[in-house]
Amino acid sequence: MHFSSDNAGPVPQQVLDALARANDGHVPGYGEDALSHRVRDRLRELFEAPEAAVELVATGTAANSLALASLVQPFDTVFCAPVAHIHEDECNAPEFYTGGAKLTLVPGGDRMTPAALEAAVAAEGTRGVHGAQRGAVSITQITERGNLYDLDDLHALTAVARAAKLPVHLDGARFANACVALGCTPAEMTWKAGVDVAVFGGTKNGLMGVEAVIFFDPARHWEFQLRRKRGGHLFSKFRYLAAQMDAYLSDDLWRDLASRANARCAELVAGLGKHAQVLNDARGNIVFATLPRAVHHRLRAEGASYYVWQGDPDAGDDTGDLVVRLVCGWSLTEEDVARFTAIVRAG
Amino acid sequence: MHFSSDNAGPVPQQVLDALARANDGHVPGYGEDALSHRVRDRLRELFEAPEAAVELVATGTAANSLALASLVQPFDTVFCAPVAHIHEDECNAPEFYTGGAKLTLVPGGDRMTPAALEAAVAAEGTRGVHGAQRGAVSITQITERGNLYDLDDLHALTAVARAAKLPVHLDGARFANACVALGCTPAEMTWKAGVDVAVFGGTKNGLMGVEAVIFFDPARHWEFQLRRKRGGHLFSKFRYLAAQMDAYLSDDLWRDLASRANARCAELVAGLGKHAQVLNDARGNIVFATLPRAVHHRLRAEGASYYVWQGDPDAGDDTGDLVVRLVCGWSLTEEDVARFTAIVRAG
Amino acid sequence: MHFSSDNAGPVPQQVLDALARANDGHVPGYGEDALSHRVRDRLRELFEAPEAAVELVATGTAANSLALASLVQPFDTVFCAPVAHIHEDECNAPEFYTGGAKLTLVPGGDRMTPAALEAAVAAEGTRGVHGAQRGAVSITQITERGNLYDLDDLHALTAVARAAKLPVHLDGARFANACVALGCTPAEMTWKAGVDVAVFGGTKNGLMGVEAVIFFDPARHWEFQLRRKRGGHLFSKFRYLAAQMDAYLSDDLWRDLASRANARCAELVAGLGKHAQVLNDARGNIVFATLPRAVHHRLRAEGASYYVWQGDPDAGDDTGDLVVRLVCGWSLTEEDVARFTAIVRAG
Amino acid sequence: MHFSSDNAGPVPQQVLDALARANDGHVPGYGEDALSHRVRDRLRELFEAPEAAVELVATGTAANSLALASLVQPFDTVFCAPVAHIHEDECNAPEFYTGGAKLTLVPGGDRMTPAALEAAVAAEGTRGVHGAQRGAVSITQITERGNLYDLDDLHALTAVARAAKLPVHLDGARFANACVALGCTPAEMTWKAGVDVAVFGGTKNGLMGVEAVIFFDPARHWEFQLRRKRGGHLFSKFRYLAAQMDAYLSDDLWRDLASRANARCAELVAGLGKHAQVLNDARGNIVFATLPRAVHHRLRAEGASYYVWQGDPDAGDDTGDLVVRLVCGWSLTEEDVARFTAIVRAG
Numbered sequence A, B, C, D: 001m002h003f004s005s006d007n008a009g010p011v012p013q014q015v016l017d018a019l020a021r022a023n024d025g026h027v028p029g030y031g032e033d034a035l036s037h038r039v040r041d042r043l044r045e046l047f048e049a050p051e052a053a054v055e056l057v058a059t060g061t062a063a064n065s066l067a068l069a070s071l072v073q074p075f076d077t078v079f080c081a082p083v084a085h086i087h088e089d090e091c092n093a094p095e096f097y098t099g100g101a102k103l104t105l106v107p108g109g110d111r112m113t114p115a116a117l118e119a120a121v122a123a124e125g126t127r128g129v130h131g132a133q134r135g136a137v138s139i140t141q142i143t144e145r146g147n148l149y150d151l152d153d154l155h156a157l158t159a160v161a162r163a164a165k166l167p168v169h170l171d172g173a174r175f176a177n178a179c180v181a182l183g184c185t186p187a188e189m190t191w192k193a194g195v196d197v198a199v200f201g202g203t204k205n206g207l208m209g210v211e212a213v214i215f216f217d218p219a220r221h222w223e224f225q226l227r228r229k230r231g232g233h234l235f236s237k238f239r240y241l242a243a244q245m246d247a248y249l250s251d252d253l254w255r256d257l258a259s260r261a262n263a264r265c266a267e268l269v270a271g272l273g274k275h276a277q278v279l280n281d282a283r284g285n286i287v288f289a290t291l292p293r294a295v296h297h298r299l300r301a302e303g304a305s306y307y308v309w310q311g312d313p314d315a316g317d318d319t320g321d322l323v324v325r326l327v328c329g330w331s332l333t334e335e336d337v338a339r340f341t342a343i344v345r346a347g
Helices: A013-022 A034-046 A060-071 A093-098 A114-124 A151-163 A175-182 A218-230 A239-275 A293-301 A334-346 B013-022 B034-046 B060-071 B093-098 B114-124 B151-163 B175-182 B218-230 B239-275 B293-301 B334-346 C013-022 C034-046 C060-071 C093-098 C114-124 C151-163 C175-182 C218-230 C239-275 C293-301 C334-346 D013-022 D034-046 D060-071 D093-098 D114-124 D151-163 D175-182 D218-230 D239-275 D293-301 D334-346
Strands: A053-057 A076-080 A102-105 A133-140 A168-171 A197-201 A211-215 A286-292 A307-310 A321-327 B053-057 B076-080 B102-105 B133-140 B168-171 B197-201 B211-215 B286-292 B307-310 B321-327 C053-057 C076-080 C102-105 C133-140 C168-171 C197-201 C211-215 C286-292 C307-310 C321-327 D053-057 D076-080 D102-105 D133-140 D168-171 D197-201 D211-215 D286-292 D307-310 D321-327
Touching (some): A013 B013, A053 A239, A060 A133, A114 A133, A151 A168, A175 A239, A286 A293, B013 B239, B034 B053, B034 B239, B053 B218, B060 B211, B076 B093, B102 D102, B133 B151, B151 B168, B211 B218, B239 B334, B286 B293, B293 B334, C013 C239, C013 D013, C053 C060, C053 C218, C060 C133, C060 C211, C060 C218, C076 C093, C093 C102, C133 C151, C151 C168, C175 C197, C286 C293, D034 D053, D060 D168, D076 D093, D114 D133, D239 D286
Parallel strands (some): A133 A168, A168 A197, C133 C168, D133 D168
Antiparallel strands (some): A053 A211, A197 A211, A307 A321, C197 C211, D197 D211, D286 D321
């Protein structure tokens, strides 16, 4: 009953197999081997973007920060939600990679609204040389609070960006979960929706550590490669990144893994029923929910792991609810979910 | 007959096995799992440094740059050889991670001499607030040209650094090859020789991508961790780095792999005999040698791969020698070497 | 009737005289001349801080950014008000000088409350290596909206910082106006109130371009000097900065100039009476006030200059109020103010 | 007898007068006042470059670093002489402003030769994504060792840059001295000779602290302005920079001051005659010369000030020569020089 994070579970056997298969003979390093070339081609194909610049890195922080650094100048600001991973969870990596650009937090929740974005963009543009310049918009899909932007939402947000001539970055740490939830293609969720640079996350969805960065306009491709090397993110034995992504793309593994995670999430919501208040839309693989404190203690006693988001479970008496975060990884089983929800329902 | 690079060959089966073994169940991320803890303990034990701060990263560039960034300030300079990897092959990563520190190239070859280092350090200290401040000394062992510092050499260099109150960084991309060649312990080649921070390289010696950074004084440990995260180098699924290093440390695999590579190198030197002029000391796993142009063409025709360091093999007539670099990886076979040298000897 | 900014007016004759006096003979550069030494001593005396490190720079942005860069690390964040000059008006200079630190905007108005600061500090400290680290607190006195922190307010804010072990920076672009308004000494408004580093602004209060940065703990003095040089802010002909500050300190000129500006401000508030709604406490030299649109047009016609803060003066009909910012410089005359308020009162 | 530096002497009366004249009334800040506009126009006129982007800053380090930051990317390198001011005397400011670009020291003396530059440029371009990218060439005229590039030299150097598609930066801290020595126009020494960005120094030649940066291609003008503001180098009371430059441009003051300095230098060389060995071409305002130790002691006793470049004047016996640097400022008198050379000739 592990709901703590989608980086806590194992990788599927296909990934190990792909590493073993790739572990054969001598090949050029630094992404110039045949497998790496093929994987980039496959990604272009998947995204229906034959001209796109495609590169792999090993962490989401690197993917996001390098992408943003290719989009903005050090005197710019990036518009994002207040809970954006790039703001809260990357220890100033975007500031580091951009050379000191700022993040402007668009007021509101985890899902930026077009109106709030428009107002924030407008407010930032009034100070001439004195203020940060408007640089880019960053959207996380699915958000850090487990909510989904529908395609219409994305179109509306990117339209605001486009009107202000700002490029759009998509933090797709849970790209596959979003794609599956929306029933759309990667292209529909990215360039067809106005996204300029997308991170196609693999790590949270079952890889050991690989993310693809996709620039639909390849003009900054070489700059990105230089920034990646300068950041220490160009792997010499690149084939082991490529092999993981190759497995991910084969037989729609990426979609299959995300489908499993999302299905568990749906079962979880259904199973919680009225015994817990689900606080987000939970169409991806994350549930934020309130749990009675007593239930929490029972779950813990039974070995369930998850993150208490709000409230101190050990505070005083056993009354009052907690807010918990439940993340469904690809390897979670129906039995795990059933056992968890049974405990909750037992009250 | 692959002599092009020690990042071109496969990883040993033990590494794949270790990944498979680690791929079990749910564990905490970001290096807080039991395996990661154990690996750090094992490294401290190997280096006979119970107080050392030990961390893993995935690339040598990250290891070196993060280590240097923890040692120097942005207004400092790092003394290194003109051919240092940190200067020539990291696309300004040290400058990036240090926030703009400078590298001062100590005149001479790949092996800094104490006298040259002392002169360079002295020259840099005369400009008060106007000049770069003296920050650290960086030594590569074995050097980028395949030469070895004997322990006495290291002691002499670090004594110069110590006299100027400068910390010493050891770029140990080929640490194991050096250790085997010197027949010394990791401790003897690092803190016992005056090194403050060492990179214990795994990637070139058989891992997919893992380097350990070892601070013998743990005072900057937390800062290093923050810088690593800020650089996007903190892996969420850390166990897959730890597993590789665990395999590397088990049954002295690191030493075994380097011994093989060095043995091939010795066979290579012996086999070349008087048919090629070996230009470096070649006690590690790298040979720089002159080859007649005709021999080069024959080797290529037979499928040998290596890097032509000087001279244009395709220039005009077939006379004149080339300088080639021959790197022996752990997986190179005696037969490979024998075949290669036989071709050379055939003239 | 110039109320647009305190950087728009002339400098007092004493400053020109001081420049002329300093323009004599050959002296060492870079702040090593006798006058520069004397000025630093005088500042230490003024601040009753014999151990303080004191340095001059030419702009407020440099003063603030260099001070902050000496206080925080690149992976830190600085707590400040949402309208802080360091956030809104310095084009990412703090991010630049700190190497990419973040600014955390403490919710609320221009005057941070201890409670809001405490909550912001607490919220930022929960993410371990993933989040920005808590670095420093920055307070602007008087604020960018013309409000004053009383000494008790300062004590309360710095107590919050102290409890979290955070150093406190005081942006004193209008330090003198605040000091005069509070009727306190520079020491009372800085180190006695818990401030670690203060900017003693001269430019807005009558100098051509000089600000003093005062570190009450001199431990980072040398680092500051290196960062200043590295930022291109170490003037070779330093005496011309020192001369201005020398004039500023002579015969309490700094206090005299601020007293004039504040007196004009008080006259302005009194003169506006009920004909305009003053929106800030206006105890310094700045008034934010609502003005009827018709009055605004009359003022403009009569040659008054000031900044329209909210509302479009040229929009449609002549009804509805505007918010204007009226800044009183030292050179503003009683007649200027009287004329201005007479127009307002005429309605 | 002050030969220590051209930043040690006073400014001409015209500069003080201009400051006094500018000190009148209220004007817009940040370079938007009429005087600032006029000065920029005058500079465009002087340089015969009606389209050029022209901006003022207060220090040479700022001028050079900001110019370079507008020309190169953080992953680039700037080619310059080993004794370039940007390398030796700016405490890593170029690295800071460029975000971590490298400086490649072209082997040789203070005057780069086209052949050495060409070789350095060629050598830097062989490592693909691994090496620093070629970014720009920086030339100091007159050099830090007091030597002059003739116009042909400049043409030859910039031709090498042009062939490699590299922009050329001219560090003109002593621009006027060079221009006077060559008897050429500013245009001939800059854009007509292939220079892309020139620093037209005023500080060393008599201003309190003003340098003009001139981009002959204005494409990066806005970026430069943002970088200047971000560096804290945009003066609010800009008129006091502009006034100095205005005086400098009036009645060819800049040329007049440099002519005086160069004339003193010529007298100095003539006066030294065979009693000292002049080591540089000394056509500008700087002499490097050997002086007998005894002569040095006599000069010092008589009150002469200058910098001992090589040798320890206080070492042991009174034999052996010293190398000294003698800088002629605009305010040095014929009598100063005559007295100095008389002492030398007295032996």
